[in-house]
Amino acid sequence: MKTILNPLFLLVSIASIGFLTACEDDETTAKPVIVLHELGIDNSHEAHIGGDLHIDAEIVAEGKIAKIVIELHSESSDNEIEVEFVDGYEGLKNAEFHEHVEIPETFMTGEYHFHLVVTDMEGNQAIMEEHVDIE
Numbered sequence: 851m852k853t854i855l856n857p858l859f860l861l862v863s864i865a866s867i868g869f870l871t872a873c874e875d876d877e878t879t880a881k882p883v884i885v886l887h888e889l890g891i892d893n894s895h896e897a898h899i900g901g902d903l904h905i906d907a908e909i910v911a912e913g914k915i916a917k918i919v920i921e922l923h924s925e926s927s928d929n930e931i932e933v934e935f936v937d938g939y940e941g942l943k944n945a946e947f948h949e950h951v952e953i954p955e956t957f958m959t960g961e962y963h964f965h966l967v968v969t970d971m972e973g974n975q976a977i978m979e980e981h982v983d984i985e
Contacts (some may be wrong), residue, residue, distance in 0.1 A: 881974035882911035884966060889980055896983045899957050902950040903982060905966070909945045913970035916940060920951050921965040922982065929957045941971075959984055 888906035890896045897903040903922065909915065918939055923930040931951060939945050947966075966978040 879913040879970065879972045879974060882909060882913070882915070882968040882970050882976040884909055884968055884976050884978045886966065886978055886980065889964065890982060895981060896985060897953050898985050899953055899959065900955050902952050903964075905947065905949050905951065907947045907966060907978070909939075909947050909968055911943055911945075911968060911970040911974075913972035913974055914940075915942050915945060916969045916971045918945075918947060919965075919967040919969075920949070921967065922951065922962050924958070924960055924962050924984075926960055927958050929954075929962070953984060957984055 885908040886906075887893075887908065888904060890904060905920065909918070916936075918935040920933045920935070921931070931954075933951055935947075935949060939947070960983070962982045962984055964980045964982045968976045
């Protein structure tokens with residue numbers, strides 16, 4: 851007895867496999883990208899007590915910016931700053947981030963850790979870490 855594959859059955863089978871594999875969702879949004887142009891006076895990575903810390907960065911967020919957070923903390927003391935920026939940046943895909951963060955009079959001099967954290971609306975995060983000297 852000869853078995854002959856029905857061409858219609860073969861065509862339907864191939865189409866079904868193609869349809870099922872095409873339904874997979876492999877698309878993911880890339881995490882934000884941060885390019886730091888300047889940190890501190892003339893990109894010196896320095897700030898002064900009672901003054902401010904100059905920050906200039908370019909941010910590209912395919913998933914649109916939800917918030918930008920600046921963290922500055924010391925390993926040798928309890929001095930810490932956390933400032934959140936939403937207004938003016940939320941919902942943007944591309945942003946020129948130019949801000950100044952005040953350095954309180956209560957801060958001690960020394961080396962600090964700087965973090966620029968960008969979170970997009972998809973929950974992806976990018977973190978830029980640098981050091982800053984507070985004088």
